[in-house]
Amino acid sequence: MQVVGFPRPAFFWIIINQMKITIQQLFFIIVSFLVLTGCATTQTPLAPKNLTPDPGISISTETIVGPEELATLVPTPSVPMIVTINDEGIWLSDFEDEVQRYVEAATKLEKEIDENQAKEIVLETMIETLLLAQGARATGFILDQDTYTRKFENLVIESGGENQFQQWLLENHYSPESFERLYKLQIEAVWMRDYLIGQVPSRAEQIRARQILVSSKSLADDIYNQLQNGADFTYYAWGYDQLAGGELGWFPRDYLVLPQIEEVVFNLQPGEYSQVIESTYGYHIVEVMERELDRELTQDALLKKQRLTLMDWLVDQKANSSVILSQN
The missing domain is CATH 3.10.50.40 (Chitinase A; domain 3)
Structure with a gap:
């Protein structure tokens, strides 16, 4: 079942592991993603032609996730979901918090946005993030706990320390659990994005x-x-x-x-x-x-080809995935 009718997100994924933290605006308002903003001048790091993963990240051609890891990725059925994609759900509470963050970010930027429009944008963005994360796992990417811990600790340090980070979580409607859940998806999604655009030839x-x-x-x-x-x-x-x-x-x-x-x-x-x-x-x-x-290719032409490659991939994944919206 394909979800249709949503506008393209105005904001997309933050390159969390590459950014200089302005931690007040983590997920929606730091940078616009190259593929979805349409801004040709956006300077986005380009993946190398032969993708070299983070030294702490494993690439597997065998089992993608074990039973214990799968349990952390797929919540129990008792948790309310806003949407389920290929049997993996997006928590309703995560969606509601993300909508609140999006509206607050737009307000800080003095941008007026209708709440229903915000919900559509956020839902589409979260669906695409999860599809990319699933694609990363299917490609052989494994985010092990040691790598996540290292990235998370670096994030805390760059934010100004544990106290400042905890205060930021509170002010931005994250629990430690929801932040970890969403941050892991972000890391996986960014890896898959870089993998896809890394396949785009630089000559044509x-x-x-x-x-x-x-x-x-x-x-x-x-x-x-x-x-x-x-x-x-x-x-x-x-x-x-x-x-x-x-x-x-x-x-x-x-x-x-x-x-x-x-x-x-x-x-x-x-x-x-x-x-x-x-x-x-x-x-x-x-x-x-x-x-x-x-x-x-010029930088502008390469960015456009990368954007089209990612958009085409997402369209194909949506058409071939089970996407079930909650009736609530």
Whole structure:
């Protein structure tokens, strides 16, 4: 059963083991996750091509979790759940506390948010976090207790010490048990996120292109006819874009915000230009200037490919998982 209709979260997972703690805003408001924010300028650490796990973390190709560990991951049926995913539940109390934290964080940022909207955002985020955590275990990741303890102790130290950390837990509606439960899921989810984006190649086929963009169909048709009769593309490109000459730069597939243009230009060879293409921005004539089969991606293009990879993975997991919402 697939859950549908929720908006994408505005905030996603915190890279807890990599951040400099501003502990007052731990889970929802420190950083926006690269895949879901849509902010191309977000600087997110990239996983290496050959993922090197934390030295204290085990990777197994055999049993993912033993019976004792499973008991800590899957609560007893008597605990109320907001949703159950592949027979593993998200505690209702954790969900309610997370909604409260989200609303309070939005208030501190002077952002108005409807409570029902907050519930939808938080639920979708928690579902995706759990799916990633489950994916990590299925891939062979094991978060042993020693590793968790080491990470937790570092977190406490960076927060200013035990007293400050305990005060923060109290102020932010965590019990020690709920924090451990959610923090473990975060660690697993971040590992799986890094594993997935680490599979994205840093090189790809790319083209360099420029365009003539006008607002009138008749004008675009007239320019196209002039080009067909031997007019200089450069003349019109600079004539209608005096800042950049219509330059679009280098880009791979699945990068442009207008897929109809991308589909056309990747079928052109250098020196060829398209027919008039209509979009919400106007009317385009696009020329391919150069093409390389194996070119290093820009940081922005790599981030977008990583974002798409993660989103596609989550869509697939939701479609192939048992997601049962509580009727309460």
